[in-house]
Structures are given as C-alpha cells and as structure tokens.
Amino acid sequence: MGDIAAKGAHELFQGIVQGSRPHLSRAISHVENGARGAAELLSHAYKARKGALITGITGSPGVGKSTLVDGIVRELRKAGHTVGVLAVDPSSPFTGGAILGDRVRMGQGHALDEGVFFRSLATRGHLGGLSRHTGDVIALLDAFGFDHIVVETVGAGQSEVDIMRYAHTVVVVLAPGLGDDMQAIKAGILEIGDIFCVNKADLPGAERTRRDIEMMLDMKEPAGWRPPVTQAIAVNGQGLPELVSEIFRHQSYLVASDTLKEKNRWSYKAVLEEYLRLLTVGKVLELASRDGGLDAALDDLMQGKAGPMEVALKLLQKYWA
Amino acid sequence: MSGKIRVLVGKPGLDGHDRGAKVIARAYRDAGMEVIYTGLHRTPEELARMAVEEDVDVVALSILSGAHGTLIPRFIDCFKKEKATQDLDVLILAGGIIPEEDIPALKEAGVDEVFGPGTSTETIVEFTRSHLKRPVA
Structure with missing residues (x-):
C-alpha cells in the first residue's frame, strides 16, 4: 500500500x-x-469540482467503442473543448492482471494534444462495467478542469449499467447483426441509452438495427427526452459530428429541464454507497478473514448448521462494532 | 487494498511486428500486472506522454526495425521532460533485435536492461518484479 x-x-x-x-x-x-x-x-x-459534462460510452465488446471515443474526442476538440478520457477494461478474475488496450485506437491527431488527457483503468474485480473508483477519478479530472469527461465502459453485456450513475449522457453503441427485436425489448443496457449509435453502419443490417431500436423506443411512454438513434462509421469519422451534436443537445436538455442537478445528486449517491460498502462489507471481510472467522462461518454454512442470513448477521455483530 | 504494477508495452517507430510485444503483454498480465498496450507506430513523444498519463512503473519497448539507437534515447529524453525530472523512478526495458554492441550506449542513455530473442517470459517478469524503482503506489 x-x-x-x-x-x-x-x-x-x-x-x-x-x-x-x-x-x-x-x-x-x-x-x-x-x-x-x-x-x-x-x-x-x-x-x-468545476462541473464538467460527463458522457458515458457503453456497448458490447467489439462494437467500436474505442474508435468512437477517439472520434468524439476529435469533434470535441474541434469545438474547442478540453477532454479527459477514462477507458475501462476488465481485470483477469484469475491473476488480477489486465491488458488495457483502448489506447490502440487513439489516433495520432490528439495523442500529444495538451487539451486531452487519457487514462486506462482496470476493473480490479469490480462488476457493473466500471472500476470501483470511477466516480473518484472523474472528480480528479473535474478538479483539473476538463470541459468534458468521456468514460468508456468495459465491453458490456446486458446488465453492466453502472455508467448511468456517473454519466450525464449515456451513449449506447450497437453494431449490426447482434440480435433481433427481441433483444431490443429486454431489460438492461438498452434502457439506459440517452443516445443510441449504430456503428459500422456500412455493414448489412444497420438499417434493421436502427429500426429495432426505434421500435423499442416507440413502445415507451413518451416523457421528456426521446433518445435519438444515430448511425456512424467510426473508422472514417462518418456520423461523428452528428453524434457529438446529439450529445450537446442532450446536455442542453438536461440543463434546461433542470435534471442535471438531479443526476449529479444521484451520482453522488452512487459514490457514497460505494464507500459505505467498502467501509462496512470490506471491513468485515478483511477482519473476518484475518482471524479465521470467515472460514468458521463457511464451515457452518457447508455443514448446514445455519442459513446464510443468520451467519452474515453473526459476522456483522462480531466484526462491525 | 494493494496497488498493481503498471506496465506500458510500447512499439516505437516504423515497425509493424508486434507478436513479441503481445506475448510480453500477456506474460505480464498473467503475472498479475496491468499492461497498457500502445499499439503500433508510436513516436517517442507519444510514448512519453502515454507513460506519464498512465503513471506506469515500467516501460517495455519492443523494437525490431534497427532504429533503437535513435528512438529509445529520444523516448527517454521526452519522458524526462514530460515528467519534469532528470531522475526517473520508472524501470525502462528494451527488447527485440538489438545487437550486443549497441547495448552499452542504450544503457548509457538510461535503459535498465535489454532482452534479446530467446529470453523466456519468466526471466523478463522476474527481472521486472525485482528491479522496480519505486514502491507500487
């Protein structure tokens, strides 16, 4: 340490x-x-903190998040904004090691730009698509003074939705050919998009994917913001100006509708919850594994002497004073 | 809570062969380290900026093009400038096709060790672990 x-x-x-x-x-x-x-x-x-606008980019592995982030940074710079980027990749559940490869897509254009800061984070065992300290690292970037902070999640499956707690605007990135309209009405990641972006729009099926998402959105009760569905070909920058102007539009909407404050409060709650967990659960686990209390509790469970709730309460009483 | 050893695996210059770099990256990963891979064709300036922003404990540069004598000292200069210090606390390793007679000059420029073809990944990982220049944060 x-x-x-x-x-x-x-x-x-x-x-x-x-x-x-x-x-x-x-x-x-x-x-x-x-x-x-x-x-x-x-x-x-x-x-x-200075109040940077925070955009989250999420989507399945391989849909082109990193390439899209590179394009978004380029557009934000063109508009004169400074940008801090956080890119999260998974840690190995076996060794705790990680390969953080999001830099590979970072273009030469702003690799040396003073207005851009890029940091790779590993999940270090944290679930939900981000690293445990994402909220804190955002606060550091915000104190440094970037106008925009862009957070790229790990390649997300269906329920890695933590990003919605930390970002003002969530862009869900999709690619053609990854599922039909049934996937589109499931709960989870597709519910959290403020903006959808169908990337690799030059591939067959892009229009179909766009329509599936529009249909899903049609089924929702209209209330306030209707998420736009954009298309992009991130490798050649096509559709990026449109995507970034939708991000700006959403952020103006948040300010105008006074929901920005609400979102900030919610994201502070996420940070607070994280610390409460760390200080309680983290502390109990640490103390109990140090003196064998955890092993004893597991023995009780294995031998059917007590139920998990009962055992957990005992641990809490013993170690959390 | 414990820190992780962070390593930048970099490919400087006009050299399109990164199988070796990927094998090393994988070995570091399997040793529990966090590896930031830079991708191909990075300039010394870009690599220096990346090493600073990622706050790595180790920089491992793979180079097979023969331009090590120019690119690696240039990287070290840029890195010192970016970090605003003459006294780097980061372990700097080089690997690839580097002739014996070039090694003293690289070490003079600030490279801590040079690994040639055939070096086992265990050797590299072990060397890295035991030669870190600062306690892991």
Whole structure:
C-alpha cells in the first residue's frame, strides 16, 4: 500500500490545480490503490469540482467503442473543448492482471494534444462495467478542469449499467447483426441509452438495427427526452459530428429541464454507497478473514448448521462494532 | 487494498511486428500486472506522454526495425521532460533485435536492461518484479 502523507496529498492536489499532468496521473494511482492520504486528496478534489459534462460510452465488446471515443474526442476538440478520457477494461478474475488496450485506437491527431488527457483503468474485480473508483477519478479530472469527461465502459453485456450513475449522457453503441427485436425489448443496457449509435453502419443490417431500436423506443411512454438513434462509421469519422451534436443537445436538455442537478445528486449517491460498502462489507471481510472467522462461518454454512442470513448477521455483530 | 504494477508495452517507430510485444503483454498480465498496450507506430513523444498519463512503473519497448539507437534515447529524453525530472523512478526495458554492441550506449542513455530473442517470459517478469524503482503506489 502506498503512503502519501498529509503533505503529499496537499502537494498532489496543488499540482492538479496548477495543471500538472504527472501530478494528476499520480493522484489517480493513489486513489485507485486506496493509498493512505487518498481520502484527504479526494476531499480537496470534490470541493474543487468545476462541473464538467460527463458522457458515458457503453456497448458490447467489439462494437467500436474505442474508435468512437477517439472520434468524439476529435469533434470535441474541434469545438474547442478540453477532454479527459477514462477507458475501462476488465481485470483477469484469475491473476488480477489486465491488458488495457483502448489506447490502440487513439489516433495520432490528439495523442500529444495538451487539451486531452487519457487514462486506462482496470476493473480490479469490480462488476457493473466500471472500476470501483470511477466516480473518484472523474472528480480528479473535474478538479483539473476538463470541459468534458468521456468514460468508456468495459465491453458490456446486458446488465453492466453502472455508467448511468456517473454519466450525464449515456451513449449506447450497437453494431449490426447482434440480435433481433427481441433483444431490443429486454431489460438492461438498452434502457439506459440517452443516445443510441449504430456503428459500422456500412455493414448489412444497420438499417434493421436502427429500426429495432426505434421500435423499442416507440413502445415507451413518451416523457421528456426521446433518445435519438444515430448511425456512424467510426473508422472514417462518418456520423461523428452528428453524434457529438446529439450529445450537446442532450446536455442542453438536461440543463434546461433542470435534471442535471438531479443526476449529479444521484451520482453522488452512487459514490457514497460505494464507500459505505467498502467501509462496512470490506471491513468485515478483511477482519473476518484475518482471524479465521470467515472460514468458521463457511464451515457452518457447508455443514448446514445455519442459513446464510443468520451467519452474515453473526459476522456483522462480531466484526462491525 | 494493494496497488498493481503498471506496465506500458510500447512499439516505437516504423515497425509493424508486434507478436513479441503481445506475448510480453500477456506474460505480464498473467503475472498479475496491468499492461497498457500502445499499439503500433508510436513516436517517442507519444510514448512519453502515454507513460506519464498512465503513471506506469515500467516501460517495455519492443523494437525490431534497427532504429533503437535513435528512438529509445529520444523516448527517454521526452519522458524526462514530460515528467519534469532528470531522475526517473520508472524501470525502462528494451527488447527485440538489438545487437550486443549497441547495448552499452542504450544503457548509457538510461535503459535498465535489454532482452534479446530467446529470453523466456519468466526471466523478463522476474527481472521486472525485482528491479522496480519505486514502491507500487
């Protein structure tokens, strides 16, 4: 475990405020690793948030999220905005290692652009499509002062929907040929899109995919924002200006309808819940595995001496005082 | 809670062969490290920026084009500039087709070790683990 003494946290934060990239990236590592001093660093960062607009990009593996993110960054830069990008990839459930490959799609155009910061995050065992500290890292980027923050989730299946807690605007990316209109009416990821983007629109079936999504949206009670369904060919930039203008339109809608504040409150709730879990469940598991209490509890369960709820309550009483 | 060793596996310059880099990336992954792969054809400047933003503990550059004598020292210069320090706390490794007689100059420029063809991945992973230049955050 790393150790940033009180002075270290303060110094890192000062670096962030002054726009130092090495300080920002070091701070992200400390937060990810739960280093001592990270709590203080985050207190500074959360207080210094500037209100960046946060866009989430999610969708199945291979639909083109990374390439699309690269195009979105290019368009945002053209419009004069600075951008912080977080790209999440999965950690191995066996070794805890990870290959973070989202940089591969990052074009040469803004690889050295001072207005862009890119960081890869591994899930480190966290489910839901993001890493545990995504909310905190967003706060660091926001304190640094980026106008926009773009978060790319892991290749999501059907229920990795955490991104909706942290992003103001969620773009669900689809590609042709991945399922019919039955998939489109299932619960889960398709419900969370503020914008849909059918990528690889030059492939057969793109129009059909677009229609399936429109049909799903037709079945919903009309209320406020109707998610647009856009098409793109991310590899050559086609459809990107349209996609980004829909993102802007959605963000103006959030401001005009006063739902931005509501969303922010909800995302603070997600961060708070995460910390409560860490401080309670995390603490109980850590203490109980240290003195054999966890093994004893598992023995009781295995031998049918007690039910899981009962055992959990006992653990809570013993270790959570 | 514990930190993870983070490694940037990079391909500098005009060299389209990344099987080796991918094998190394995979070996580091299986050793429990977080590997950021840069993709092909990166300039030393881009690699330096990436290494800073990803806050890596290790940079491993794979190069088979023969341009190591130019690209790797240039990367190290850029990296120091980006980090605003002369005193890098990051382990720098090079691998690929690098002739024996070029190795002293690379080490002089700041490369910590050079691995040639036939080196086992275990050797590389072990070396990396035991030569980190800073405690993992």
